[in-house]
Amino acid sequence: MTKFRPCIDLHDGKVKQIVGGTLRDEGAGPKENFVSDRDPAWFSDLYRQSDLRGGHIIQLGAGNQEAARDALGAWPGGMQLGGGVNLRNAVEWIESGASQVIVTSWLFDQDGRFREDRLKELAREIGRERLVVDLSCRKTKSGWTVAMNRWQTLTSIDVTHATLDALAEWCAEYLIHAADVEGLCGGVDAELIDLLGAWGGVPMTYAGGVAHMDDLNVVAERSGGNIDVTVGSALDLFGGSGVRYEELLAWNERSKV
Template sequence: MTRFRPCIDLHDGQVKQIVGGTLTDSAEGPKENFVSDRQPAWFAELYRDAQLTGGHVIQLGAGNSAAAREALSAWPGGMQIGGGINITNAAEWLEAGASEVIVTSWLFDQDGRFREDRLRELAKEVGRENIVVDLSCRSTKQAGEAGWTVAMNRWQTLTNLDITSATLETLAEWCGEYLIHAADVEGLCQGIDGDLVELLGGWAGIPMTYAGGVAGMEDLQLVQEKSGGHLDVTVGSALDIFGGSGVTFEELLAWNQRSPETP
């Protein structure tokens, strides 16, 4: 059954919602949908009090370590941590209160080639069950055929790793969960990538969380239907606590509390 998972996205030490495809180092900076005047701990405490498990804190670039630690300290063991995770700091973040570490760019070399040996090493270092592999991707549709390729470096660099059932099956040996942002629709509040959700739900080997494009409660229902309930979902820019008008936090709590028989 699809459930809502919370998030805290950090940029320059602040809680923000950013249009995914604009997260670059250019002079004008990324396009921001929302910048909070609340501290990261406020959001972590909100999720803790609501007993929303399996959420994540993402560091979007440098300068977010202190803010991330603040969020984790507010709910030790309650949220995953991602952004800049590698084999030298993964254990440290787990000790700082992260439930799991989310790893992305470190799994690739500078040219975007996947390094499976690094994932194996990390699993041996901290345990497969403590690793979430981030397979956030961009559409690489060709000749009318849908396709997605994992993107690293804040979703700006395409790698050589495509999102397929075979990829999901292979990497699942070395991690306990997947996180997948659909970067092309992230932050736009114009609907989910239904084809990607369907592909992911069709595999359903280990827990997975989808993020990107949710505009209203109907999109949660779509994720439920297209994934067969095998995919959880994160809501960002559309959510009222992030300045959105499409979904309220109370609606999402009610969604999670529904019975398995509820359509």
């Protein structure tokens, strides 16, 4: 059954909700929907108290490592960690308290070509069960194409059932942001959810566009319950008005039935 999984997005060391398509290496800063006055550990501890497992902490750029470690320390083994993960630091993040590490950009060269050797090497280093592959993507002429470098650069990989089959041998889960709708609170990408839900292999979490509780029903129904979902800018914890945290806890309780 579809469950809610929590998130903590870090930018410049603070918990934020950002419109995904506005992240850039240069130029004006990203469009921010929310900047919290609470530290990351507060959110992690809240999720611990609610026993919400399998959520993720994402570092959006540099300057977030201390904040990420604080969040992991508030709930050792309770959350996944992504953003800047590679072969050199994956073990360190797990030792810092990450249940699993999430990797995207490091699996590609600077031109966006997939490096299967890196995926296999990382899986062998930390164990397949500790590895989550992020296939966050943008809509393209070929369907949905994985985007790296904070969703700025399209890669050589499309999100297809063949791709999901091939990579699942080396990872325990997928995390998939629909980057074009991320942070917009305009509804989920139902066609992408159809594609992902029809696969039904390793567990996966969808993120992007959730505006109301009805969107969770869309994810659950169109995926056949095969996909979990996270909620960002619409959530009251992050300044939103469309979804209340207590509603999500109740949703998860119902999903156990």
